[in-house]
Amino acid sequence: MSDDEPDLELLDLLRKSLGIGPADPNAAPETKVLQDAEYIYNNSIDVALDMRGTKNAAIAIWESMQERSYSTKTWSEHELHPKSKDEATVNFIFIMDLLNFSFWSEKNAEERFTVEYKEKRWTGYWSLVAALQRALDEEIPITSPAFWANEEECTEEVLRSVFRSVTSEEVPLFAERVACLREAGEILVEEFDGSIVTLIEDAKNSAAGLVNLLADTFPCFRDEHKFERRQVRFLKRAQIFVADLWAAFEGESYGEFNDIDKITMFADYRIPQILHSFGCLIYCPPLESRIRRLDPLECGHSWELQLRGCSIWSVELLRREIVRDHPEAKINAILIDFFLYDLAKEKEDEGEEEIPHHRTRSIWY
Numbered sequence: 001m002s003d004d005e006p007d008l009e010l011l012d013l014l015r016k017s018l019g020i021g022p023a024d025p026n027a028a029p030e031t032k033v034l035q036d037a038e039y040i041y042n043n044s045i046d047v048a049l050d051m052r053g054t055k056n057a058a059i060a061i062w063e064s065m066q067e068r069s070y071s072t073k074t075w076s077e078h079e080l081h082p083k084s085k086d087e088a089t090v091n092f093i094f095i096m097d098l099l100n101f102s103f104w105s106e107k108n109a110e111e112r113f114t115v116e117y118k119e120k121r122w123t124g125y126w127s128l129v130a131a132l133q134r135a136l137d138e139e140i141p142i143t144s145p146a147f148w149a150n151e152e153e154c155t156e157e158v159l160r161s162v163f164r165s166v167t168s169e170e171v172p173l174f175a176e177r178v179a180c181l182r183e184a185g186e187i188l189v190e191e192f193d194g195s196i197v198t199l200i201e202d203a204k205n206s207a208a209g210l211v212n213l214l215a216d217t218f219p220c221f222r223d224e225h226k227f228e229r230r231q232v233r234f235l236k237r238a239q240i241f242v243a244d245l246w247a248a249f250e251g252e253s254y255g256e257f258n259d260i261d262k263i264t265m266f267a268d269y270r271i272p273q274i275l276h277s278f279g280c281l282i283y284c285p286p287l288e289s290r291i292r293r294l295d296p297l298e299c300g301h302s303w304e305l306q307l308r309g310c311s312i313w314s315v316e317l318l319r320r321e322i323v324r325d326h327p328e329a330k331i332n333a334i335l336i337d338f339f340l341y342d343l344a345k346e347k348e349d350e351g352e353e354e355i356p357h358h359r360t361r362s363i364w365y
């Protein structure tokens with residue numbers, strides 16, 4: 001190579017380390033989430049991963065997923081999840097993951113925000129799904145972006161009714177949820193003909209591309225924070241939107257992605273809790289007692305970012321362990337994550353929580 005020719009390999013290495021996008025515009029999209037999670041893991045001193053716990057957990061998780069024949073089909077088997085393989089389900093999943101955050105409550109079971117639907121009471125994530133299904137049953141066009149942007153029709157009063165509770169507590173962050181709906185509605189109407197299918201088609205079957213498109217286009221999906229002077233990306237709701245589409249459509253139609261395995265675990269408040277109970281995650285004593293005391297962790301606090309980043313990395317190590325022992329396994333971070341969330345909810349229902357989940361109030365998860 002002559003002296004005046006740039007060393008392209010070195011340039012690319014430099015770009016990657018600085019987190020600058022690929023030089024080649026045709027390069028496959030990357031979200032940088034896994035890369036940032038590894039960076040957080042390597043720079044965490046208050047949260048650590050236990051390799052022995054990870055190895056044991058990988059065996060237990062794989063066996064349990066096999067016993068339950070856990071697959072994308074499981075997603076539609078949940079009674080509240082939409083079953084039709086059509087645009088109505090695409091629209092349902094979008095608003096669901098636009099608002100899929102912060103359901104935890106400081107009230108007790110009798111007082112916490114609860115949605116009654118089809119003679120059952122739903123809390124947490126399921127209260128959101130129930131509220132949306134109930135609104136559709138009541139002929140409210142709650143899955144329409146044009147409706148969200150129309151403040152004459154989609155009034156705050158209508159939205160309060162959509163999220164009405166059978167208890168005294170209203171849905172957490174109600175005002176923030178309204179703001180997300182207005183923002184997403186306006187952007188979808190202005191830039192995507194009010195169509196979520198158009199948004200998906202713009203990503204050309206790339207999961208990473210759709211995640212980046214959501215993060216670049218909608219501030220309310222841009223789940224990024226500063227950790228040790230570096231901007232890190234979690235993109236939890238953008239990623240779970242792609243994952244829910246993939247699962248709901250079983251990898252076909254609107255759920256067809258050629259790079260779905262680039263999606264990571266979704267950094268929420270449930271998975272760290274179950275990873276800790278498996279012995280995969282370890283907290284420093286001050287953090288552990290903070291969590292056990294149910295004291296809040298403010299959004300962006302180093303401990304919170306370490307919890308989120310180390311959890312993403314922990315699920316990646318679990319995935320590698322499983323694939324190493326079972327090279328034929330059809331498994332990815334999404335299915336492990338979905339399984340861990342459902343398992344965490346079972347343990348909560350059985351009163352078997354080994355540690356509480358951490359309390360951060362934010363629109364990111």
Ligand SMILES: Nc1nc2c(c(CN[C@H]3C=C[C@H](O)[C@@H]3O)cn2[C@@H]2O[C@H](COP(=O)(O)O)[C@@H](O)[C@H]2O)c(=O)[nH]1
Nearest residue numbers: 100101102103104124125266268269270271338341365
């Ligand atoms: N990482 C991860 N986080 C998830 C889910 C789900 C539900 N996914 C369904 C779809 C397929 C699966 O099989 C599930 O049935 C909700 N969440 C997050 O948890 C929190 C709600 O907790 P709680 O208040 O206790 O319900 C909140 O941050 C919410 O965003 C998941 O799957 N993975």
